[in-house]
Amino acid sequence: MYDWPELRPATDRFWSALRDALRAEGMAAPERLERDRDAMAVWTDPTLVLAQCCGLPFVRALSGRVELLGAPDYRLPGCPPGFYRSAVVVRRDDLRETLDAFRGSRLAFNERGSQSGYAAMLHHVAPLARERRFFSRAVETGSHAASAELVAADGADIAALDMVSWRFIERYREAAGRLRVLLLTDPTPGLPFISALGADVPAMRRAIAAAVVALDAASRRDLGLTGFRPFDPGHYDLIRDRAAAAERLVAV
Structure with missing residues (x-):
């Protein structure tokens, strides 16, 4: 979700670390990232290995259709680990x-x-x-x-x-x-990492945490990445509830 042109080399290095960590857990992972498909098509693909989505489409369209893994931590001011604002x-x-x-x-x-x-x-x-x-x-x-x-x-x-x-x-x-x-x-829980329904969630979470540690310091700095926080779907009820309450009071 933060795949800016200026950051693509660092993002690709992060994917390489993720790929190697997933394979070390016994899971197949593609050599390179896929960047050219519609986001919702990727998120709902039954062969999805790993993607990042926004919390609002997660609570409105994806919860129960994908496995929620957690969110990267960017150490943002006033936010608990894994949260953003x-x-x-x-x-x-x-x-x-x-x-x-x-x-x-x-x-x-x-x-x-x-x-x-x-x-x-x-x-x-x-x-x-x-x-x-x-x-x-x-x-x-x-x-x-x-x-x-x-x-x-x-x-x-x-x-x-x-x-x-x-x-x-x-x-x-x-x-x-x-x-x-x-x-x-x-603050709300950050942009979640997700995988296809049926994925080995504990192994995926171990792999993501290991990849963040394995990533070189310059790439972590470029991406602002400091860690990974496991979350369950219930954490994102906050987003669903706030959005529903706001939409009852204001229209844009």
């Missing part, structure tokens, strides 16, 4: 200091199936909504980077960006210099 960003020259001050503003979000870019924002504006409205306009951009670019260019006023993606935007995108963080959203 979003940075709500606005233009640096926008002087408004509270979320409520952005009532009637223009929202940029990556996609409606995103916990970090869509549901996390709804969770925070829902208590402030009036007659189920808060924003005057919402633009679906297709990616966190595109949302950041749109806000920086004054095509929108505010966006919630997965904090791991925000780190990469700060590192690789010039638009970050024109943005500031207004607030951080409430």
Whole structure:
């Protein structure tokens, strides 16, 4: 889910470590990553070895259809191991200091199936909504980077960006210099690793943890990867419940 062009060499090295660790546990694993298929088709493939998905499609479409393994830990501020949150960003020259001050503003979000870019924002504006409205306009951009670019260019006023993606935007995108963080959203379990139904979950979890340790330090640093946290499906009920509660109060 964080396979940015600038990070692909590090991602490929991580896959090599994962592949070797899976094989050491007696499981078949392909030589290389597959990058060219539709995400939902990959996630629901009965031959899936390993993939990462977003928590919102997991609770809405995948729970019970795949094996949940856990989430990588990126050691994000204010988050327990394996959890993540979003940075709500606005233009640096926008002087408004509270979320409520952005009532009637223009929202940029990556996609409606995103916990970090869509549901996390709804969770925070829902208590402030009036007659189920808060924003005057919402633009679906297709990616966190595109949302950041749109806000920086004054095509929108505010966006919630997965904090791991925000780190990469700060590192690789010039638009970050024109943005500031207004607030951080409430933490939720991070983007889960999943496998096909029937996979050997304990062995998969051992392999992922071993791969993180085996990965070279430079690649771990590039990816921001510090560990792995096993999770069960019940951990993600938090995402389902928050999204359902927010959608009863606000529409985007």
